[in-house]
Amino acid sequence: METRRTHRKLYDDLAVKLKLWEDHYGDMPGITDHDYRKTFIEQIISSLRRIEYITQIQNRSIDPERSNPHSPLFDPLRSAILMAKKVDTDEAIWTVFIATHFGRHIADGWKLAANVYGSFGEGPTWSSDTYRADKKGFEAMLQKNLAKLQDKHISGRYSNHRQYQSKNPISIATTFRTFSEWQFSEETFAQKIRGIHKKRGQNPEEVFDELYHGIKSVFGFGRLGAFDFLTMIGKMQVAPISPGSVYLTGATGPLRGAKLLFNGDPVGKCNVRDLEKKVDLMDNFLMVGKQVIEDSLCNWQKSPSKYVYFGG
Known part of the structure; x- marks a missing residue:
């Protein structure tokens, strides 16, 4: 303190x-x-x-339940740190995306992120692997829970930074699809970073800039979503980047x-x-x-x- x-x-x-x-x-x-x-x-x-x-929080022990969207302890940022420590970089990146897109609402906390990530408690947890293997299943889950998404008391709300984002299933699905396509444009995120190193060098600010302009392809992220996401993976040391x-x-x-x-x-x-x-x-x-x-x-x-x- x-x-x-x-x-x-x-x-x-x-x-x-x-x-x-x-x-x-x-x-x-x-x-x-x-x-x-x-x-x-x-x-x-x-x-x-x-x-x-x-x-x-990077220097503290992290309960595995932080990664469980069905647990009241769920926290995608802590989950991402836990995954990064396990050198599961791609899943750490994906979980920071979950945290960034939905955000932590001042009253609802991570409720909206937990509900979508965890299928409203009635289906799979949509890890990057699960999502990529069954994108249609993810979209069907959203449509099935349309009424819950429309009721903020059930679904939860976006954070202040993300308050103008739509909870329409098509919009959420499009954001997930375009982010997945951006993240896995190479086989792994590490390969994406190596490609940028070859193109622009290893300066963390140059790498950030390349990623910043590339991530604009993600639907609904916008300038703020891109900046928040990339600065977060940088300060978590998930990727060697920093804004210049x-x-x-x-x-x-x-x-x-x-x-x-x-x-x-x-x-x-x-x-x-x-x-x-x-x-x-x-x-x-x-x-x-x-x-x-x-x-x-x-x-x-x-x-x-x-x-x-x-x-x-």
């Missing part, structure tokens, strides 16, 4: 680095106000803590946050690529990582003058 003194030190360190940025490149209109600046720094710290949480940019093109919340920070206006017109370069360069001063910057900008713009924790 981080102490209040450690939190204060981190806050002061980030404040100094932001001031150093401004000394080099000029004031940022969005944080000239003290409360806006304070809240932005607090959101950065909050984002750092969320990433540290993944590191913490915040990828603002196609973003909503992070783009609004970046506009507010650098232009003082979250909705005004701007050159997105130029703004993206400024945000990426800012991280050269803050040194917190592009995922933290992206996440903190998104959350800060929702309540820029007063810290609010956003999760689920």
